[in-house]
Amino acid sequence: MNDLISYLLNYAFDHGISYSLVYEDPDYPSAAFPEKRFIVINMNCKNPKELPFIIGHEIGHIMNGDDGLQFYCDTVSTSVEHHADLKSLKVIFDYAALQYDSFNEPIQFMQQYGIPYRMLNDTAKLFRDNDDLFF
Template sequence: MEDLIKYLLKYAFDHGISCALIRREQAYQSVALPDKKLIVINQNSKNKFELPFIIGHEIGHIMNGNVNGAFYCGKPVNSEERLADLYSLNLIYGYASNQFDTFEEPIQFIQQYGIPDRMLDDAYRLFKKNDDLVF
């Protein structure tokens, strides 16, 4: 998990996104501040295993061109949140693929990488799309 977090922070840096890693009470949500190209990540989040997904999600807000600050709330409440979730899923999938991690089932992938269960259907679609690319 540590290597994935380093990868995500480097990815952000490589794309001009600054990262502030903080420790606050668990209720304090991580946030993307697109106008500042900054993500603020609470390392003391309630579900620490989802921390890489949260980082990817906040990166997604900025990479997707969102203009308003967006707090991570753990469930997509609008299309910007949904797209940030999908960005994170794809970003982590790319990392896993580059590590040559192979999974028989998407459920193994999301469990291994701390991706929320709500993303399972999307993970199935991602796996299917990539299976179709194999010749």
């Protein structure tokens, strides 16, 4: 997981996104400040396995050009939040492909990379669209 976190933070840096890593109460959400191209990541999140996905999600808000302060929430799914989730899924998927990780099915991939269950349909679609990478 540390390699993936480093990859994501380098990805952010390479795309002009700065970040601050904080260690707050687990209920303190990570956030994106799109206008400043800046993200704050709570490294002490409730579900540590989901941390890479959270980082990718906050990067997604910046890359998608979202407006206003955006907080990570694992239960609310608006269109803006879903698109940030999709960006995170795609960046992590691309990382897995670079690592030559092979998975037989989406759930195995999701478990390995801490992708939340709400992303099952999107992950399955991503696998269908890219079946030549993993099979």
